[in-house]
Amino acid sequence: MLTVTNLIKKYGKQNAVDDISFQLEGGEVVGLLGPNGAGKSTTMKCIVGLLRKTSGEVTIGGYDHLSVEAKRFFSYIPETPYVYDLLTVKEHMQFIAQAYGVTEWQVKAKELLELFELDDKQNKLGRDLSKGMRQKVSICCALLPDPQLLFFDEPMIGLDPKAIKNTKQVFKQLKEAGKTILVSTHLIDSVELIADRVMILKDGRIIGNDTIFNLKQQALQGQGSSLEDLFLEMTKDE
Structure with a gap:
């Protein structure tokens, strides 16, 4: 579903993403973890085409990631949400529906807006939203086209506890529906419950890419240890 080969993103002489390669198979849920500045958001933005990569190849569904064919496969939920100031909540849903055909x-939009308690905000303009x-x-706009591949970049930031719970439930439903998900988050416990495997980034490089069980074995940590313990151990400064 997603293949990243020798991806490099430079800012000046600094490698923000340093020659990383990985694959996501269909129906796989992968957590992308790393400390601040590790390159998680930069990696995602290069994959979805919001940043121009310095070098490397990215394909989605067998197509180049910048092609229209590839863009039909995925949805992207950015860390900083962007909405149109002069479109209402309902018009955002209509716009996405028309763009993706x-x-x-309306039925799917109604369910999503009710789930995230936006049904009474349908006529509110984007500029007036918190x-x-x-x-x-x-998140609602990303889920509406029912994409095969979803990129979540810190999806929980700014959400209230009930919305966080609902988002975790959405992850579970997407996983059960066989969707492929790459989720970057600092809420490690939410990844631990649903991820088939995790990738850990540090200084723009992948320092771990395996199931949580196997990573614990490699780090010689017992079964009583959490993913958070493993993450802190692997990313600590030498």
């Missing part, structure tokens, strides 16, 4: 979108509400709109 989603028929009979950051948390913008994030909810962003």
Whole structure:
């Protein structure tokens, strides 16, 4: 579903993403973890085409990641939600439905807006939404086209506890539906429950890419240790 080969992103002489390669198979849920500045958001933005990569290859569904064919496969939920100031919440959903050719979108949109408690905010303009509400709109818009591949970059930031719980439930439902997910988050416990494997980034490099069980074995940590313990051990400064 996703193949990243020798991806490099430079800022000046600094490698923000330093020659990384990985694959996501269909139906796989992968957590992307790393300390601040590790290159998680930069990696995602290069994959979805918001940043121009310095070198390397990225394919989605067998297509170059910048092609229209590839863009039909995925949705991206950014760390900072972007909404249109002069579109209402409902018009955001209609815009996405028309852009992706989603028929009979109103039923799915209604379910999503109710799930994230936006049904009474349908006629509110984007410029009048709080950051948390913008994030909810962003998630609803991403889920509406029913994509095969989803990129979540810190999806929980700005959400209230109930919305975080609902988002975790959405992850579970997407996993059960066989969707492929790459999720970057600092809420490690939310990844531990659903991820088939995790990738750990440090200084733009992948320092771990395996199931949580295997990574614990490699780090010689017992079964009583958490993913958070493993993460802190692997990313600590020498």
